[in-house]
Amino acid sequence: MSKANCSNVASFYAGKSVFITGGTGFVGKTLIEKLLYSCSGIDKIYVLVRDKYGKQASERLARVTSTPVFDRLKTSKNEELKKIVVISGDITRENLGLHEDVLKTLENEVSVVFHLAATVAFKLPLKDAMRINVNGTENVIELCRRMKKLQAFVHVSTAFTNSDRKEINEMVYPMPINLEEARHVADTYSHDDVIVSAFMGKKPNTYTFSKAFAEQQVMKQCEDLPTAIIRPSIVMSSIKEPCPGWIDTWNGSTGLFVGMPAGILRVVLGRGSNVTDLVPVDIVTNLIVVAATECQKSKEIKVYNCCTGTSNPITCDEATTISRKVALKYSLNELPWPFLMFTPSVFLYTLITFLLQIVPAYLIDLWCILTGRKATQIKLQRRLKKVVDAVKFFLLNEWKFSDDNIRDLLKTMSPVDKEIFNFDVKTINWETCIEDYILGARKYLLKSEK
Numbered sequence: 001m002s003k004a005n006c007s008n009v010a011s012f013y014a015g016k017s018v019f020i021t022g023g024t025g026f027v028g029k030t031l032i033e034k035l036l037y038s039c040s041g042i043d044k045i046y047v048l049v050r051d052k053y054g055k056q057a058s059e060r061l062a063r064v065t066s067t068p069v070f071d072r073l074k075t076s077k078n079e080e081l082k083k084i085v086v087i088s089g090d091i092t093r094e095n096l097g098l099h100e101d102v103l104k105t106l107e108n109e110v111s112v113v114f115h116l117a118a119t120v121a122f123k124l125p126l127k128d129a130m131r132i133n134v135n136g137t138e139n140v141i142e143l144c145r146r147m148k149k150l151q152a153f154v155h156v157s158t159a160f161t162n163s164d165r166k167e168i169n170e171m172v173y174p175m176p177i178n179l180e181e182a183r184h185v186a187d188t189y190s191h192d193d194v195i196v197s198a199f200m201g202k203k204p205n206t207y208t209f210s211k212a213f214a215e216q217q218v219m220k221q222c223e224d225l226p227t228a229i230i231r232p233s234i235v236m237s238s239i240k241e242p243c244p245g246w247i248d249t250w251n252g253s254t255g256l257f258v259g260m261p262a263g264i265l266r267v268v269l270g271r272g273s274n275v276t277d278l279v280p281v282d283i284v285t286n287l288i289v290v291a292a293t294e295c296q297k298s299k300e301i302k303v304y305n306c307c308t309g310t311s312n313p314i315t316c317d318e319a320t321t322i323s324r325k326v327a328l329k330y331s332l333n334e335l336p337w338p339f340l341m342f343t344p345s346v347f348l349y350t351l352i353t354f355l356l357q358i359v360p361a362y363l364i365d366l367w368c369i370l371t372g373r374k375a376t377q378i379k380l381q382r383r384l385k386k387v388v389d390a391v392k393f394f395l396l397n398e399w400k401f402s403d404d405n406i407r408d409l410l411k412t413m414s415p416v417d418k419e420i421f422n423f424d425v426k427t428i429n430w431e432t433c434i435e436d437y438i439l440g441a442r443k444y445l446l447k448s449e450k
């Protein structure tokens with residue numbers, strides 16, 4: 001390969017080993033695939049996986065690599081998969097629960113750490129959210145400290161750690177609450193929603209509250225480590241890699257982009273004119289990969305707001321118009337006239353839901369029962385209600401995320417790297433991106449033919 005065609009990012013990873021937490025998750029598995037696909041000189045990828053549901057870590061990772069996200073790698077570079085080394089452990093345990101010999105290997109071999117493991121459940125009891133997101137992050141930092149070759153520690157946070165502000169810069173904002181106090185409340189009152197929510201103040205849920213504390217601990221404990229914080233907004237399907245539309249989670253907005261085109265979701269709590277900050281998963285993973293190559297030891301830890309709202313905004317209404325076109329183009333609607341209304345009024349939302357969703361669902365289910373078919377509509381409505389409840393905070397509010405660090409990082413990249421590791425959100429074409437999202441969710445989550 002001539003020098004002009006050479007990727008500086010891929011060269012950075014050549015001969016290096018990396019350690020990943022959260023590799024069984026949506027973003028984590030997409031990251032592993034990208035590293036193996038585009039950084040073929042990489043030595044090993046150590047992936048921390050918990051034993052869960054009676055299944056051992058190795059068995060669980062084998063299931064992950066059998067998912068479609070790894071299809072392109074298997075087709076063209078199957079041998080790369082041998083670089084994955086699964087490590088059984090848990091971020092909430094001291095030393096991640098690793099045996100001394102495994103710790104020694106990591107200490108001596110790993111140059112880059114990607115910390116993605118987290119609970120993303122919004123309403124987990126505060127005690128559990130703090131244990132996973134804060135204690136877990138501290139344990140990973142402890143391990144980083146022992147790594148002799150460490151060149152980068154990338155902590156994946158969320159853009160909504162500071163959702164109590166309207167303008168969010170690429171900096172860590174100090175928490176107004178003392179961590180020990182937060183731990184005390186978490187240990188003592190975790191199951192008392194009233195006390196916990198009053199204590200959390202303007203933070204809307206235990207997820208953003210605990211992730212904000214995790215960021216604070218990264219800032220406090222990583223001054224002498226080469227560190228970066230990546231803050232994605234709401235992660236959606238891929239625009240390009242490993243294929244357009246790849247998605248394997250119902251988290252985030254996915255339920256809306258399935259329910260609306262099907263014609264079974266007619267109204268949500270939100271404001272149509274608000275910018276909806278969605279970001280494709282491959283934009284996120286490319287940024288994670290590139291940010292590691294620029295990590296520096298610094299008091300001012302580099303934060304990257306991985307968001308679309310500033311450089312390539314799309315409103316809820318615009319996203320809905322595109323979704324409607326897609327529904328009609330592919331005849332995805334099970335009920336006629338797919339459309340979606342946004343209202344900030346709980347009364348209107350409840351009324352319209354009852355008239356246009358619940359009543360038709362009961363009628364369809366009744367018809368199914370009478371004709372000997374399976375009744376599914378009311379069950380679907382219950383699920384949609386959970387989705388709407390989960391995302392209403394993000395649809396009723398709007399934020400301005402600065403993305404100067406992202407734009408600056410892009411300027412340092414060669415044309416080859418910009419092509420291979422694209423994270424420029426200005427390149428997103430929302431028409432195709434949303435079409436792929438809807439079709440991808442149907443293909444990979446619903447296993448639907450169309």
Ligand SMILES: NC(=O)c1ccc[n+]([C@@H]2O[C@H](COP(=O)([O-])OP(=O)(O)OC[C@H]3O[C@@H](n4cnc5c(N)ncnc54)[C@H](OP(=O)(O)O)[C@@H]3O)[C@@H](O)[C@H]2O)c1
Nearest residue numbers: 022023024025026027090091116117118157158232234235
């Ligand atoms: N998806 C989004 O919209 C979004 C938006 C902003 C930020 N983020 C951030 O991106 C990161 C990845 O999110 P995701 O969407 O990929 O989440 P995900 O699909 O729920 O994956 C979470 C990962 O964390 C692992 N994990 C949880 N607790 C663990 C523990 N105690 N020990 C070891 N591993 C543990 C899970 O392992 P198991 O398989 O064992 O459960 C899984 O691999 C998170 O830090 C999240 O906060 C995500």
